[in-house]
Amino acid sequence: MKYDPNIKQSRGIERTQRAFATAMFDSLAEKPFDKITVNALCEKADYPRATFYNYFDDKFDLLNFCWFKLGQDTHLDVNNTQENKLTIKETFAQIYKLFEDYQSLLLSIIENNPIDSPLVNHFVRHFTDVIYASIKNSVDTKVIHTPSELVAQHCSTTIIEILKWIYLGQHKVTLDEAETYLTELLSGPIHLQKNKQ
Amino acid sequence: MKYDPNIKQSRGIERTQRAFATAMFDSLAEKPFDKITVNALCEKADYPRATFYNYFDDKFDLLNFCWFKLGQDTHLDVNNTQENKLTIKETFAQIYKLFEDYQSLLLSIIENNPIDSPLVNHFVRHFTDVIYASIKNSVDTKVIHTPSELVAQHCSTTIIEILKWIYLGQHKVTLDEAETYLTELLSGPIHLQKNKQ
DNA sequence: TCCATACTTGGACAGTTGTAAAAATACAAA
DNA sequence: TTTGTATTTTTACAACTGTCCAAGTATGGA
Numbered sequence: 154m155k156y157d158p159n160i161k162q163s164r165g166i167e168r169t170q171r172a173f174a175t176a177m178f179d180s181l182a183e184k185p186f187d188k189i190t191v192n193a194l195c196e197k198a199d200y201p202r203a204t205f206y207n208y209f210d211d212k213f214d215l216l217n218f219c220w221f222k223l224g225q226d227t228h229l230d231v232n233n234t235q236e237n238k239l240t241i242k243e244t245f246a247q248i249y250k251l252f253e254d255y256q257s258l259l260l261s262i263i264e265n266n267p268i269d270s271p272l273v274n275h276f277v278r279h280f281t282d283v284i285y286a287s288i289k290n291s292v293d294t295k296v297i298h299t300p301s302e303l304v305a306q307h308c309s310t311t312i313i314e315i316l317k318w319i320y321l322g323q324h325k326v327t328l329d330e331a332e333t334y335l336t337e338l339l340s341g342p343i344h345l346q347k348n349k350q
Numbered sequence: 351m352k353y354d355p356n357i358k359q360s361r362g363i364e365r366t367q368r369a370f371a372t373a374m375f376d377s378l379a380e381k382p383f384d385k386i387t388v389n390a391l392c393e394k395a396d397y398p399r400a401t402f403y404n405y406f407d408d409k410f411d412l413l414n415f416c417w418f419k420l421g422q423d424t425h426l427d428v429n430n431t432q433e434n435k436l437t438i439k440e441t442f443a444q445i446y447k448l449f450e451d452y453q454s455l456l457l458s459i460i461e462n463n464p465i466d467s468p469l470v471n472h473f474v475r476h477f478t479d480v481i482y483a484s485i486k487n488s489v490d491t492k493v494i495h496t497p498s499e500l501v502a503q504h505c506s507t508t509i510i511e512i513l514k515w516i517y518l519g520q521h522k523v524t525l526d527e528a529e530t531y532l533t534e535l536l537s538g539p540i541h542l543q544k545n546k547q
Numbered sequence: 548t549c550c551a552t553a554c555t556t557g558g559a560c561a562g563t564t565g566t567a568a569a570a571a572t573a574c575a576a577a
Numbered sequence: 578t579t580t581g582t583a584t585t586t587t588t589a590c591a592a593c594t595g596t597c598c599a600a601g602t603a604t605g606g607a
Binding site for chain 1 (some may be wrong): 586595
């Protein structure tokens with residue numbers, strides 16, 4: 154990350170960054186990520202290449218900015234790095250809604266990119282980190298042996314796993330049902346031993 | 351994947367593929383993945399570039415081959431795509447041992463590559479898929495509402511999560527302890543509600 | 548208004564990627 | 578050994594990447 158998006162930038166810089174982000178979002182809706190070149194992005198945003206590298210290290214760095222803006226635009230509480238005060242369920246509901254808002258973007262992303270592509274990984278990774286930061290103080294490991302960081306990690310990936318199932322796997326699931334899944338996966342009775350017949 | 355590694359190849363082809371895989375493993379121990387160029391791999395393997403592209407689509411395609419060979423070399427039962435007959439715990443123990451065997455490789459990988467790099471993602475993804483294939487018939491979802499594919503997915507990522515904690519996060523954890531983690535994360539009492547004080 | 552400083556831009560560069568077409572080589576059957 | 582086929586290698590190519598520097602352009606303070 155060349156520029157910290159948390160710091161308020163001057164109007165001109167903000168506009169330039171936005172232009173590249175918009176170019177990226179438009180391109181993502183059209184074609185696979187590995188067919189999106191820095192050249193084409195500059196073409197779309199109507200800025201010279203040197204300006205791109207002025208603000209971003211590479212395509213992925215621009216993606217960081219894009220995902221961050223996505224959260225910012227929906228006034229996501231989980232983005233507040235100051236105080237992590239949300240429960241796991243509250244966090245889950247927030248991200249559920251965020252993904253719901255950007256359903257059409259997600260749809261074109263998975264149409265154009267394989268699920269194990271660097272792009273999808275980058276996306277998933279970003280929001281896993283966001284969730285982790287949001288819930289890390291909410292996990293309670295008093296009665297178990299597993300380290301709390303690992304449990305928090307597990308909770309974040311579980312949340313993402315369910316949202317991937319819904320929005321990347323294109324299954325219609327209401328928030329209520331999704332919350333049932335979450336409860337079952339995190340504290341439900343999953344049998345480790347196969348029933349030998 | 352240009353060539354199916356499951357199909358027995360002629361000796362010459364096998365040797366050439368091995369040479370590239372060895373070049374890749376050697377390079378991974380030395381430097382970050384994005385500094386490993388196809389040119390350099392060909393240099394190391396002592397084959398022309400066209401030969402590389404003859405066998406592999408790109409660097410990632412070679413990685414597929416590498417990870418597969420890793421499993422093959424340790425006679426991993428989970429690689430048997432024919433019959434998936436392992437319980438979750440058995441599968442976990444097998445992959446635990448595989449990672450233990452290749453500890454030094456994993457160590458240099460995480461020294462040279464960020465945890466969210468395409469390389470680490472590719473590696474993790476490969477073994478998540480291996481585990482998923484191995485356990486998908488072992489999950490029991492009779493008493494819950496969550497779809498069995500999602501549960502199987504959840505079990506695979508949980509296994510990988512623990513192994514990442516141990517081998518990529520460099521925490522010393524015995525197989526016994528690791529199995530405790532697995533039981534707790536998959537069927538333990540994780541509280542979703544934060545204890546309000 | 549002028550100037551100094553910081554930022555933006557254009558152009559050039561070496562190195563990389565993936566592809567395509569011929570040329571060379573290996574291999575198997577007759 | 579010869580012949581036909583399949584594979585490997587050589588060579589060349591167009592396009593992209595990330596970096597650098599020098600020239601151009603804003604911007605704010607004196």
